[in-house]
Structure formats: C-alpha cells, structure tokens
Amino acid sequence: DIDRMMREAEQYAEEDRKRREAAETRNQAEQLVYQTEKFLRDNGDRIPADTKTEVESAVTEVKGQLEQQADTAALRAGVEKLASVSQKMGQAMYAQAQQTPTEEPSGTPRDEEGVVDAEIVDEEKERGDHKGGAA
Numbered sequence: 001d002i003d004r005m006m007r008e009a010e011q012y013a014e015e016d017r018k019r020r021e022a023a024e025t026r027n028q029a030e031q032l033v034y035q036t037e038k039f040l041r042d043n044g045d046r047i048p049a050d051t052k053t054e055v056e057s058a059v060t061e062v063k064g065q066l067e068q069q070a071d072t073a074a075l076r077a078g079v080e081k082l083a084s085v086s087q088k089m090g091q092a093m094y095a096q097a098q099q100t101p102t103e104e105p106s107g108t109p110r111d112e113e114g115v116v117d118a119e120i121v122d123e124e125k126e127r128g129d130h131k132g133g134a135a
Contacts, residue, residue, distance in 0.1 A: 022072045029062050029079045036086050043093065051085075051092045058082040 036059055044052065062078040070078070 055085050058085045
C-alpha cells in the first residue's frame with residue numbers, strides 16, 4: 001500500500017512540475033508581451049523602424065502562441081526570441097541617444113538646478129526682509 005502511494009506521489013510530482021513550468025513560462029510570456037508593448041507605446045518614435053518592425057513581429061508571434069495554448073517548449077522559444085529582439089530595441093535606442101543629444105541632457109539639469117537653488121535662496125531672503133521690516 002505504501003509503495004503504491006509512493007509511486008503515485010512520484011508520478012504526480014512530475015506532472016505538477018510540468019504544470020508549474022508551463023504556468024511560469026506562460027506568465028513570463030504574458031509579462032514580456034505587456035512590457036514590450038508598453039515600451040513600444042511609450043518610446044515608439046525613438047525606435048528605428050526596422051527594429052520596431054522586428055519587435056512587433058515577435059510580439060505578434062508570442063501573442064499567437066499564447067492564444068493557441070502552444071506547448072511549453074514552443075512558447076519558451078518565442079519568449080527567448082522576443083527577449084532577444086527587445087534587447088536589440090534597447091540597444092538601438094541607447095546607440096541613437098549616444099549619437100544625437102549628448103550635450104542637452106547634461107546641460108539641462110544644471111540649468112534647472114541653478115534656477116531651483118536661486119529661487120530657494122531668494123525666497124528665504126525675501127521672508128527675512130519682511131520679518132525684519134515688520135518687527
């Protein structure tokens with residue numbers, strides 16, 4: 001009786017492992033699709049057209065696999081492909097950012113910080129003058 005229960009436990013353990021792996025792969029695929037689509041919406045104008053097309057194609061492929069309840073191995077392959085082209089998208093944006101406005105980002109914060117500091121100092125001085133004049 002105990003041996004039978006042990007065999008059943010081992011059998012179900014393998015099935016449970018496969019189900020868990022399938023669920024984790026599916027969740028990973030759904031997350032990656034969501035994040036990639038959001039990134040495309042937020043940054044679509046800054047992504048090179050050829051890279052954007054490649055990423056959109058990979059997203060469509062993974063979404064199709066999710067809808068068709070593809071097996072875990074096929075879904076995992078789709079996720080890996082999407083992750084790879086998504087990484088290319090990030091690299092392309094980074095390269096483009098390095099080529100174009102190198103000076104603007106470094107100059108803009110300094111200007112803003114200077115203005116903020118000046119405003120704070122001026123406000124404190126004005127408050128001190130008003131208190132001094134009223135006393």
